[in-house]
Amino acid sequence: MPSADRRSEPRRKPRQVRAELTRQRILTAAAHVFAEHGYAAGTTNRIAERARVSIGSLYQYFPNKGAILAELAVQHIDRGAWTDADELDLSPGTLEATVRALVRDAIDNHSDNPQLLRVMLEETPLSPELLDTIDRHGKLRIAQVRDLIVRHPDIRVGDPDVAAEIILFTVEMNTHKFMAAQPTIPVEALEDELVAMVAGYLHGKS
Known part of the structure; x- marks a missing residue:
């Protein structure tokens, strides 16, 4: 770190x-x-x-x-807690909807102020409080995603811990970069492609 x-x-x-x-x-x-x-x-x-x-x-x-x-970055991260994770339907056949909820949550957390998000990504110094917040938030999100992986009947991965980190990194990094860049393609396209990629991985499809 x-x-x-x-x-x-x-x-x-x-x-x-x-x-x-x-x-x-x-x-x-x-x-x-x-x-x-x-x-x-x-x-x-x-x-x-x-x-x-x-x-x-x-x-x-x-x-x-x-x-x-x-401090603005700390508040941004703390606002991004996935509060609806425990309310998801994890019955057979709902994997795509489950992944979409994860992706949509990440998009919603980064859509309010793209200009400020870009400044935070490029310029924020790593204060002790910010590092602690990143660590705490990351552990919580990984635990939430791992819980979904373990409990969902449609998921086929070898190592739930590794899979949770891969998924979280993929969704968070792509969402951060996309929203901060103010791209010309619609955000719905990002959502659909991320859902397809993550759902395919969790289904065990090559």
Whole structure:
């Protein structure tokens, strides 16, 4: 795992409601600024102005814009929890629908702000909190996919642990890159092709 960049750690998170609201206002403003101006031009002065706080107040919460972007990435990952995994129909003949639910969930989690997603993919420093979040989220998603593999009667793979990692990497990486690139082909085409590829693999088709 890459080493953590401790320069991008946020200041201590506030306990008071008012202070937390100010912190969230800064993060919301930063999301707009990074999406509109990019990372290089998305200065802390611009973020503070958009959030309507002084630059000194901003620095009470974040030491630099890298820490702000890292915190936005943490929130992005935490919002991507697959909360509907336990509600899927795993009866015979439902494999394609099960895979489609996985792919659609990944697409939905990355469709809100493609410009910000691109900045996060290209520029986010790996703060300790972000690395912990990536690790925690990855383990949870792998466990969810492995559970589907083990329980679904139509799946034929040799090693459920390896298969779960392959599927998650394939879906997440392709979805990230596709949504951030703002492609001209429709997102439905990506969904259909990923579903066909993953379902075929899980069926044991060559």
